[in-house]
Amino acid sequence: MAALAADAGHEVVGTRVTKAVPDTRVRDRLLDVRDRYAVQRLLEEEAPDVVVHTAYRQDSWAVTAVGAANVALAAAAAGARLVHVSSDVVFSGAAVTYTEDAEPDPVSPYGAAKAAAEVAVEAVAPDAVVARTSLVMGRPDAPMERRVADLLAGRATGVLFDDDVRCPVHVDDLAAALLELAFSDATGVRHVAGPDAVSRFEIGELIAHRDGADPSVLQRGSRREAGVPGPLDVRLDGTWTQSTLRTRLRGAREFLAQPFS
Structure with missing residues (x-):
């Protein structure tokens, strides 16, 4: 997103913990979102119009939940508009399909942290956008893309769950x-x-068909039978959101039929 914002002529500041932001048009700053005062200082110094918060760690409540609260507090104090990126893991999958007004019912620690982050953002910054998304794909370094590529190339072993459904x-x-x-x-x-x-x-x-690989190499498995924590079938219904956007959100069957751009 930083590159897209820079393309549009915006001045962009990116934050990081270790790895430098690769786009030279983006001024990068070190930041640990767990440090409330560091977040506050950075926003006071930069005085942004908009803050887009994407930081998370699946194994860290402090990064995912507390960090989001820290960012929301600092954005509100700085008078900055906040867009908080959340996830479909705030849902259990019991209802399968979830619209924007559905109440979170997480079944994993990470899902609970993302749900807590949403509560903090909505309480501190009621004019913010909470943008829930699903599996993010379309680049070779995306986790799901890497996983499948490794399986197809024999660099990894394991199964892909056929009962774990998302809306990439x-x-x-x-x-x-x-x-x-x-x-x-x-x-x-x-x-x-x-x-x-x-x-x-x-x-x-x-992905196998897109890349000209043999899909029969892939092994099918069941998340339910494997006992892996987390929701199974979670489908974000974004019909209303899509009706408000100019941006067209393509489906996986469409964009995975095309080579990387």
Whole structure:
């Protein structure tokens, strides 16, 4: 998203913990979102118009939940508009399909942290956008893309779950939608995910066909039977959000049929 914002002529500041921001147009700053006062100081120094918060760690409540609260507090104090990126893991999958007004019911520690982050953002910055998304794909370094590539090449072993269903979004579509939301008058929860509900196994098959690989190499498995914590079938219904956006959010079956751009 930083590159897209720079392309649009915005002055962009990126934050990091270790790895430098690769785009030379983006001025990067070291920041630990767990440090409330460091977050406050940085926003006071930079005085941004918009803050897009994407930081998380699946194994860290402090980064995911406390960090989001720290960013929301600092953004509110600085008078900056906030776009907070959340996730479909705030849902259990019991209802399968979830619209923007559905109440979170997480079943994993990471899901609980993301749900807590949403509560903090909505309490501290009621005019913020909470943008829930799903599997982010469309680049070779995306986690799901890497996993499938390793399986197809024999660099890894294991299964892809056929009962773990999500609504993947292309990284470029997500970035464009977040930028659009950042400079709109939208508030509240938005579902920024693709329209196709696909299992991880089906994603693997789509990637194999795209890349000219043999999909029969991929092994099918069940998340339920494996006992891996987390939701199973979670489908973000973003029909309403899509109707408010100029950005078209493509489905996985569409964008995984095309080579990397």
